[in-house]
Amino acid sequence: GMTGGQYSATTPTDAIVGSEFLNQAEIPIDICRVAKAAGATYVSRISGHDAGLSDELGRAIQHKGFSVVETLGMCTGRYTKKNQLTPKVIDSMIEEMPREGGVVEENMRPEYGERYRALAEEKGKFPEPLIIEKTYELKDPKRQEMVILGSAGMRIVTAGDIVCYAGIAAGLNASIKNDYNITVLRGQSVSEILLSPEKITYTGLESPAVVLALSDEGVQRRQKIFANLSADTFVLKEASVTIPDTPAQVEEIDFKPLKIRKPDWALASLGILAKKELVITRDMLESALKSRFNDKVYNLAMETINKVA
Known part of the structure; x- marks a missing residue:
């Protein structure tokens, strides 16, 4: 040859x-x-x-x-x-x-x-596919985009899954894209979530309604998006995280006085969003948690949610 x-x-x-x-x-x-x-x-x-x-x-x-x-x-x-x-x-x-x-x-x-x-x-028998029943009716369903910026080990992907479950429970279509290093527990972890009452044919985000900035590594990975956020976008920033200048509405949260561990920051952030009814509601979140977790983990998750709700 x-x-x-x-x-x-x-x-x-x-x-x-x-x-x-x-x-x-x-x-x-x-x-x-x-x-x-x-x-x-x-x-x-x-x-x-x-x-x-x-x-x-x-x-x-x-x-x-x-x-x-x-x-x-x-x-x-x-x-x-x-x-x-x-x-x-x-x-x-x-x-x-x-x-x-x-x-x-x-x-x-x-x-x-x-x-x-x-x-x-x-x-013989394989696990049955997960079926998420529609349990919540939105008054005005519309396209919603969210970005979660964190680091490996912060359960960012799990939080993204929960948002998707919540959207599906409300009868919405959902898509998620995750960005993380191949090395375990190292580097950034980013989830981009899209919920829409219409069929999703393109999963790229156009104008995020919410950005959760939970670690510097995650922010650095998507730092260019901040300058292009609209004035209506809600950014929830963890107190120790630095973000670029942005026209969006920025709210800071310090989880340490609430005794919320770093791996639970993303979940707690979803509780804050549900309280404000941004992208998800409390009912949608609880339905998602019940679908995603067993009873023991669900109760632990609700303990975290209740600390911020």
Whole structure:
């Protein structure tokens, strides 16, 4: 195998290639040996000019398991200009290589699809999908957008889920987009939530009605939005957080005197919004919490909500 005359991992060491001696520095990989080591249950090698190629491919396709067939052919574009290569030479190359006979006995095991279906059938019963009943009727349903800016470990995504549950409980469509680092408990955590009585075809936010600024990391991640917020936007800022200048209405809250732990700041903020009936109401919030949590966690969540309500 070559690319534009350059050697590849399967180019013979004695070949003349455009990349000079690089193919001589390493031995070519044996595709069949790699496949067998990876667990393939059918491995074979054949010339692309062999009259039995179609039959061999048929056997590989019909085999119940992962099959690999290595075919050797001629690169008439570049390789054969400087290297003697004919169907007979390819046959000789294959003869010199370890013979691969198809079925790899040491790798044989039940075919993945069949095994998967059997295990799934043994499982029998799967959890029922969550159904959120409409329990609240909004007087004037309209599109509402919210951004929650926090850090890893602050349960920002959970808070975003709760807002979506609350919207669905009121008969609204909901979408959420989350932004967080792949590293656990490090970096920003941002949720963008959209609630709408209309079908949501684009999840991008246009004009947030509410922004919860709960950590500097989250604010820095979305710092450009503050200058573009409208005068009607409500920003709830935790006392220790610094935000850029904004035309929005800003209210500050210090959770420490209320003895609310940092992981519960986002949930407590939802309680404040529900009290002010911004985006969500108390009834919507309680319905969402009941849908999202078991009784024990629901009661703990309500304790936090009641501290700010």
